[in-house]
């Protein structure tokens with residue numbers, strides 16, 4: 001990660017004020033894809049890519065946002081901040097300010113510099129890291145605290161209600177609540193969670209297919225619609241099924257014939273993925289990495305064939321990993337239709353694994369991937385929380 005002191009110096013030079021510094025990480029989901037909005041389970045880990053936020057007070061009544069990544073500034077009047085999105089990066093921090101204001105926090109005049117090394121739009125949740133970094137920074141500036149789970153909800157609302165992206169709770173939750181060397185099993189129904197240690201000899205190798213499919217947004221929306229359709233049909237038989245979290249493989253066996261074939265496949269992915277995620281947490285907890293790897297592989301096949309949210313490149317990346325020394329499990333991670341694969345790899349073999357996977361993928365697709373050896377990291381935190 002970039003040295004926060006560089007961001008501090010740039011912020012100071014631009015705004016002639018010494019800032020507070022905060023960080024909020026991106027994340028990788030080990031297992032549990034498209035289960036969050038079904039009120040099911042997910043098991044992400046925060047990673048050592050993050051958005052850094054430098055924040056300082058102003059005396060001119062303005063809220064000034066600066067994105068180091070884009071070299072771009074936006075300025076607003078603190079007392080009348082925008083309440084609609086414009087399709088610009090500023091939507092993410094503005095959304096957080098709007099939600100915090102709606103919760104009764106007064107947003108003071110401030111300068112906020114953001115810089116991040118979470119790859120944008122690659123399924124590692126740069127957007128949640130921007131939201132959580134912004135929220136943490138603003139709360140730090142005004143001297144308020146909000147517990148991590150509630151902070152995550154507020155940031156999710158910023159993305160749902162202001163930005164207009166229909167995401168679940170996972171990304172913001174892990175960015176706010178992650179812990180170093182741990183994955184986090186989250187019950188998206190009641191936000192109860194369990195930290196699950198990742199053995200120190202296991203590396204998280206994240207391989208970016210470099211593919212971003214334009215269908216991703218539409219694909220996400222249509223998958224959600226299919227899942228809801230299947231759920232509504234199952235609920236006619238068992239009214240206690242409010243979300244697919246409440247449904248079982250036995251329900252599908254009994255009434256699946258009433259569900260249109262495509263929705264049936266989507267639902268089968270969600271229901272079996274939920275079971276796999278709980279089983280994967282148990283396997284990780286007991287150090288049974290072989291079972292964890294098998295569950296990750298089954299999750300990928302389900303995501304690719306039943307949910308049809310993979311793509312040729314991601315399937316290739318997962319297939320190529322299978323025969324490489326050190327692999328414990330591989331699958332496409334994130335919302336789908338491109339992005340990154342997550343590979344759990346024995347740490348002492350991770351470098352060789354990454355090099356071989358990169359070469360094989362390049363040969364197979366003609367695309368040079370970006371491959372990162374990551375570690376499970378802490379969630380949002382202050383780097384320096386007192387003005388000098």
Ligand code: ADP
Pocket residue numbers: 051067068069088089090092114115116117119120121122123124125126127128130
């Ligand atoms: P991801 O999977 O990375 O979350 P999204 O499309 O949800 O992809 O969010 C990416 C968007 O988040 C970017 O287009 C940009 O608007 C915003 N964003 C991410 N990182 C930064 C950053 N460091 N500074 C400003 N905006 C950012």
Ligand code: MG
Pocket residue numbers: 125126127128
């Ligand atoms: Mg996002």
